[in-house]
Amino acid sequence: MKKFLIGLVTGILLMPFGFYLYCRSGHAPVATASxxxxxxxxxxxxxxxxxxxxxxxxxxxxxxxxxxxxxGVMVYRQNCAFCHSLPNQRPSPASRGMFPRPPELFSQRGMVTNDPAGVTYWKVKNGIRLTGMPGFSQSLSNLQMWQVSLLLKHANRLPATVAAALNSAPSGSQPAGGSQPPKAKKKA
Ligand code: HEC
Structure with a gap:
């Protein structure tokens, strides 16, 4: 029993040390592509x-x-499309180099229409640590955070005018999603 306990305690002490060595070894995956x-x-x-x-x-x-x-469209184009891309465009330049990859929130696979709006609101407000998803509580109003959450909740059934505004040519500035034309079909 005593031997077992000594073994157990040594094992428990060795684990963090092993993890430390693993991190120091230079083999831990820290690049976004790892x-x-x-x-x-x-x-x-x-x-x-x-x-x-x-x-x-x-x-x-x-x-x-x-x-x-x-x-929500205004908020999305200015704050989110940089990472989450716009509908019918290829993934934004930033998103292609991130880990984890930001989902394309207007593509079939990336939509969060099944999540309650409150869950999306929580993510927009607080961000998601260690992923690159920023929290916007310091930069958007409460109304704006709800507006963009409602937009994402209804991403698959937007009124035509709203969908058009989402994709419309930017007035003056570059589209947040990148500089490629809307129909560019180049492979990423
Ligand atoms: C700098 C890049 C970046 C910006 C800007 C950004 N996001 Fe994100 N977002 C991410 C990443 C990366 C993830 C994936 C996190 C993960 O895998 O857990 C994410 C995840 C999310 C999710 C969760 C998706 C899911 O499937 O659960 C939502 C919702 C979201 N973002 C909404 C937004 C909204 C709305 C904005 C703008 C107000 C925004 N994001 C701006 C990088 C970004």
Missing amino acids: APMPLERFFAKTALHATIRREAPKTVPFPATADNLFG
């Missing part, structure tokens, strides 16, 4: 889901009117 670290995805997702389940608002304080969806 594979995830052992258990990285599990820790990130489990902790995130548990927190969001506890904290995300259950009621939506603003309706999905055309006005609010248009507000």
Whole structure:
């Protein structure tokens, strides 16, 4: 029994040391193009889901009117398209070099239309640590954060005018998603 306990304690003490050596070895995946670290995805997702389940608002304080969806379009084009791209365009230049990759929130695969708007709102407000997803509580108003969350909730059933505004040519400045023309079909 004593031997077992000594073994157990030594094992427990050796684990952090082993992890330290692993990090110092220069083989740990730290570049965005590397594979995830052992258990990285599990820790990130489990902790995130548990927190969001506890904290995300259950009621939506603003309706999905055309006005609010248009507000969401303005917010999205200025703050989100840089990473999450615009509909029918190839992934934005920044997104192609990120790990984890920002989902294309207007593509079939990347849409968050199944998530409650409150969950998306939580992510927009607080960001997602260690992923590159910023929190916008310091830079957007509460209304703006809800507007963009409503836009994403309705991404697959937007009124035609709202969808058109999302894709419209930028007035004066570059589109946030990159400088490629809307229909560019070059392979990434
Ligand atoms: C600098 C890059 C960047 C910007 C700018 C950015 N995001 Fe993100 N976002 C990310 C990344 C990376 C992820 C993936 C996080 C992950 O895998 O857990 C993400 C994840 C998300 C998710 C969760 C997607 C899912 O499938 O659960 C939502 C929703 C989201 N972002 C919305 C937004 C909105 C809205 C804006 C603008 C207000 C925005 N993001 C701006 C990088 C960005």
